Amino acid sequence: MSKFKKLLDEHSISQTWVAKKMDVSPATINLVVKHGKYPKKNAARLKQQFIDLLVSKGLAESEILTVMDAAAISSENDQASETESAAPAPQEEEQLMLLRKQTLTPAAKKKFALFKNIFTESIRSSSELYNDSDINYVREAMWQCAKGNTSFIAVVGQSGAGKTTLREELHDRIEREREAVVVIEPYVLATEDNDAKGKTLKSLHIAEAILSALAPSTNAKRSPEARFRQIHNLLKESCRAGHHHLLIIEEAHSLPIPTLKHLKRFLELKNSFTPLLSIILIGQDELKIKLAENNQEVREVVQRCEIVTLEPFTHTTLVDYLQHRCKAADRKLSDFIDESGIDAICAKLTRNVGRKNQNESLLYPLAVGNLITGAMNVAAELGADVITHDLVMEV
The missing domain is CATH 1.10.260 (434 Repressor (Amino-terminal Domain))
Known part of the structure; x- marks a missing residue:
């Protein structure tokens, strides 16, 4: 020791x-x-x-x-004292750097005949959403939770992985398929996991959000006991009318531990044997740490919550994703980048770290879009026809 x-x-x-x-x-x-x-x-x-x-x-x-x-x-x-053949203990390496927001220059817009950036703009309809097996798994997990077939999931992914896009698509799908789901979303502006950094989201705030969604003109009871009884009765009445209820909390990595623990009690609200509420937490990788199996403070939540991770692109899915974005604008991927440029994107946003060469990747839509945008700006500045390996590495 x-x-x-x-x-x-x-x-x-x-x-x-x-x-x-x-x-x-x-x-x-x-x-x-x-x-x-x-x-x-x-x-x-x-x-x-x-x-x-x-x-x-x-x-x-x-x-x-x-x-x-x-x-x-x-x-x-x-x-x-280690032998020469033994690998030395590596120092903790710096994290892969995220590229800040990139905007197409006028020269790049003219060079590539683009009036809008097809690689970074938000999608406008469900038909524009790119799907692969990993994304479809997360998307279906959220859909089953919305329908009440599962009760509690946490969608985890890096910044720019597409979590918010999938939440928006879930809203759209509920409307398209006319599913009888009441979506409840507490506002998470300025929320943090402690009151020193911002404002914490507490159980009373979640109760207020449920009340606002089910009975916006009804005043909340003053005492916490009466208020929670009030929302339980409202949920029962809405369930008898044929509705299921879905609580979605964005930025869930900022939830304080006590609120995470209280979510179990919201899950236990039932009408006889019928659960009244399903929960989707959406957050960054810090949420996975808070919901770790060795965190005894939230053991009751960990045993009930399924963690669903948005994985980064592979080389193959990256090509498919870029081709999908180009097709939406009636363009070809070869108009913008060659194979060496795609290889360079993978190399720049992926590396192996640690003794076991664990893969660390930032091949997510936002990071990829910013990198391609920066490379197009460099290409326009140098007069190159398409993005190549060397141009990507210059960004």
Whole structure:
């Protein structure tokens, strides 16, 4: 056991608690405690934050610095003793960089005969939605939840993966197929998982959203007990009229733990044996961390919630996606990019990291669209006919 770990144990300070207080992953804290390793980004700030937190728990700063230095020295000695054939422990690598919003220049619009950017504009109808096996799986999971065949799912994906687009398509599909579903969406503007950063979404706010959807002209009861009884009765009446109810919460990675725990109680609202409410949480990868199996705080939710992940494109599905976007504008993909350019997009937005060469990919619609837009701007500036490998790597 390292001296740092021993010091924390002596003062009954868990690494999980430290990770939550510092808003980092437990794995990051474990690397610091065992090996004295910090992420490359903001290492000095993280170290000082750790020191300040431990000082606030009554530890002396000199004692903290001593065990921190000991952890770093021990790690260096361990690395020096490794055989030449053994792979050295890699430092934590920087994340793949997301390209900021790109806009077509007038020169690029003229060069490629585009008056609107077909690679980044939002879709306007369900016919424009690109579908592959992964997207269809998520789409169908959301549809079954809307119909009440499943009760609780969490749709997880990186920024720009298309989560909001699928939510909009679900609304459209409910209307197209005239499904008797009442969609309830609490407003999540400025919501955060703690009140220091913004405003937390609480169970009372969800109850108000249900009341507003089912009986907008009815005043909410003042006491929480009466208010929840009120919405339970309204849900029962709506169910008897033939409706199912779907609660959709966007930006669910910002939900505080207590609200996540309370969602189980909303699921338990029934009319006899008939569930009155289904729930879809939509959020980024942080939501998957909050719903991890080893998080005992939300164990009752974890056992009831199915996590559905929006996967990144593969090389094949990327080509299909780009061809789909071009077809919607009656154009060909070869008018914009050649095969080497597509290979370059995959290379620029994908890499293998860690000892096990785990795949890290940002091949999502938004990132791909921004990269192609930037490459078209470079092509127009240099007078190239189409996007090539070298032009993509210049962005």
